[in-house]
């Protein structure tokens with residue numbers, strides 16, 4: 805008998821980091837953009853993403869985490 809071990813794995817990856825004024829604390833501090841993606845796994849091996857990645861921006865000063873739009877991320881990288 806063969807058992808299929810499948811599931812999902814969510815990972816965070818740093819997409820970029822730049823100095824900006826934080827909307828929460830108002831301090832000019834590094835803002836880290838993190839891409840969070842969820843992948844389907846088979847036998848603990850990630851195979852393919854199950855949904856588009858979502859982007860979050862975290863302030864390194866106050867730790868506030870807020871969701872950002874993908875288009876905003878591309879404009880930040882330019």
Ligand SMILES: [Zn+2]
Nearest residue numbers: 826829863866
């Ligand atoms: Zn802040």
